[in-house]
Structures are given as C-alpha cells and as structure tokens.
Amino acid sequence: MLQQKPLRRCEGTSMGVIVLDLRPGLGIGPFSLGMPIWKAFVQIEQQPDIYDVVHVKYFDEDPLKMDIVISFPDHGFHLRFDPCSQRLRLIEIFDVKRLQMRYATSLIGGPSTPATFVAMYAVFGPTFPGIYDNDRGVYTLFYPGLSFAFPIPSQYTNCCHNGEAELPLEFPDGTTPVTCRVCIYDSSTSRKVGVGSLMNKASVPPLPAGSLYMEEVYVKLGEELWFSVGGQHIPFGASPQDVWTDLGRPDGIHQKQVDQMVIHSATDPRPKTTLCGDYFYNYFARGFDILFDGQTHKIKKFVLHTNYPGHADFNTYIKCNFVIYGASHQDMNSSKTSITPGSKWEQVKEILGDCGRAAIQTQGSASNPFGSTFVYGYQNVAFEVMKNGHISTVTLFQSV
Structure with a gap:
C-alpha cells in the first residue's frame, strides 16, 4: 500500500508559481542531489510560506522497495530519495507550468514561458539525438544531468526516424512539442535518465571520502x-x-x-x-x-x-x-x-x-x-x- 502523509496543509489557495535556480546534474533551488532526507525537511521547514503543502509518499508494506518521495503538488515537482540510503537521487518536475526554473539568465516554464523543444534547445545548446519511446509516444532529450521529455502526437511520430529526430524538433505545421517532464540527476555517470524505466537509472551521487553519513x-x-x-x-x-x-x-x-x-x-x-x-x-x-x-x-x-x-x-x-x-x-x-x-x-x-x-x-x-x-x-x-x-x-x- 502506497502511503501518503501530508506534512503540512494550509487552508486557502496555492501560493502561485515560484522560481527556483536550475543546476543540471546538481539540483534545483535549495535541494541538492545526494542530500539526506532530513536536510530536505530542514529546507522545507525554513520556508513554510513557499512549501505550504507537502506530501510524503512511501510504500508502507515494504519501505525499501520504492523511493521515498517528497512531493510539492502546488509547485509541480517531486524529490525522490533512495529508500536504503535515504539520499536524494532524482528531482522530477512533472508540471512545468507550475514551476518556473531559472538557468543563467533564462527563465524556463511557468504559465507564461512554455518550455518548448526549440526554446530548450536554444537555452542549453546542441546535444546528441535523444530517445523516442514508441510505446509512450515520448521523445526524451538529454544533457549532462538533465533531461526533457516531449510528448509526440501520433500524426507526427514519423518525425522520429529509428527512435531519433532531427534537432531541433519541429513538426511539419511549424509547431514544436512542449516538455511534459524534466528530470535532474547525477551527471557523474553516463546514464541517461528519463521517463518510465529510464527513471530507475538515476543513482545517488557518491559520498565524499571520509563522510560519516551511512557509516x-x-x-x-x-x-x-x-x-x-x-x-x-x-x-x-x-x-x-x-x-x-x-x-x-x-x-x-x-x-x-x-x-x-x-x-x-x-x-x-x-x-x-x-x-x-x-x-x-x-x-x-x-x-x-x-x-x-x-x-x-x-x-x-x-x-x-x-x-x-x-x-x-x-x-x-x-x-x-x-x-x-x-x-x-x-x-x-x-x-x-x-x-x-x-x-x-x-x-x-x-x-x-x-x-x-x-x-x-x-x-x-x-x-x-x-x-x-x-x-x-x-x-x-x-x-x-x-x-x-x-x-x-x-x-x-x-x-x-
């Protein structure tokens, strides 16, 4: 049974869209990959006006089988913690319209800044062709420690030849797909992390030498x-x-x-x-x-x-x-x-x-x-x- 524990519930409407600094391969805002779960809660408790609704999700019957997830439903992102080490292994933005990210001088997402394929390509620059998941109808574009998933309408699947696509990806009608999910993960390995089974490839960054954590x-x-x-x-x-x-x-x-x-x-x-x-x-x-x-x-x-x-x-x-x-x-x-x-x-x-x-x-x-x-x-x-x-x-x- 998947348990969901509300850490805090405030009456009234959502606080609105927040802006968090995006650090590919490292983290977002105050949350850093590899941080212990207790440090994440410290950050949450220090900013109650921002993180006003927080859910903690875990698999009650076997807590080591699935991630411990801290979810911010009002802001559209999850923190996924490895259940054994209880360290942050993956940050998943599942609703880009609810969270605005700042990378260098560029703003990504939010209600007024669509995170389109062309826009992401312009911000982050050229990269290798991504992976097209035919079963899910999703094309994932990868950068070191960062991936963007784009849903591809069925009438345009021929744009992804042999699972790849010409970059930047644009459809014949002149439109370009909008990302449905962003993943931030450790970039010290060459693993590609995205939606579905690719999400499980995100691993916790190695601890520094001499660390007392998990001693x-x-x-x-x-x-x-x-x-x-x-x-x-x-x-x-x-x-x-x-x-x-x-x-x-x-x-x-x-x-x-x-x-x-x-x-x-x-x-x-x-x-x-x-x-x-x-x-x-x-x-x-x-x-x-x-x-x-x-x-x-x-x-x-x-x-x-x-x-x-x-x-x-x-x-x-x-x-x-x-x-x-x-x-x-x-x-x-x-x-x-x-x-x-x-x-x-x-x-x-x-x-x-x-x-x-x-x-x-x-x-x-x-x-x-x-x-x-x-x-x-x-x-x-x-x-x-x-x-x-x-x-x-x-x-x-x-x-x-």
Missing part, C-alpha cells in the same frame, strides 16, 4: 559499538567525558522521565512509579542515543534508529547503518549471520532464534497515528519491530 556501526552484543570510519570504540560503562571526546558534542541531552520497562524486572526493588535519573545523549545526525546511568554516569544502553517512514520517530534521527552479528562474533565478514537496518524480523529470528511473545509499545493514537509496534527481547538486545516486519529501533544493553 557502518558494528555492534558487539553486550560489549561495545565500533565506528568503521572514525575507528572509535565505545564500550558499555564509558563515561560522558569518554563519549564527548570520541564522538563530539551530542546534538541534544535530555533526562529520561520514567523507566517504563522496569515493571518487567522482578529483581528491581525501586517503586514502579519512581522518576528515573538516567539521561540520554542524543546524536540525531548519526542515528543513535546513548543512555547513561543517573547515579554512576556510565553507559547502560545504546538505542539505534533506522528512520523508516511510518514510524513515530521518522525524520527525528538519520538512519544508523548498524551491523549486528549473531551468536558468533569471530567472522566479521559474514553477511549471513548479520542484522542490519534492512533486515526483517523473520531474518532476525533465523539468526538469534525465537524469543517468545512481544511487548506492545504505543505512544497513543493522538501522537502516533501509525499505531503500535512490537518489542522483542533477547540477551543484551531488544528489537522494536513495525507492523510491516521492519526494525525501527534496536536497544543494546548488558544483561544482568
């Missing part, structure tokens, strides 16, 4: 986290000073109000309503939290987030690219016994075994419209699982 975080259950890029080892029992030194200043610090799971511990002598003195270091930009004991000031838990759409915490954290190994930690290269953000619950059970019934976790229907999740506990680790079988959070601890 693999190796988990040694009951012992430590190991960060693959920086090389830091953060063990249970480490102090706030240790963490601050190795990982830098946290993005947030907050006190844990109530330990909701303490009621399940038969050996814990504390009254079940006691306020908890423990506190979190939140590393939102790295996808995890660290919980410190309020008395000893030592690490007692790590919480790793997958940032799946359809979860109440979506876009609060980036995706933590963790790797958890099963019973044996000797073979650090074995993918068959590892649990990652892409693992589903059935795969976890194959690796760790059945753990019995789940605890039900919900934040209430008012604050969590996505419903409850299921928490399964093992020695040293607990998994919060969504209804679609994907893992939303992983909590690491040392079993007593």
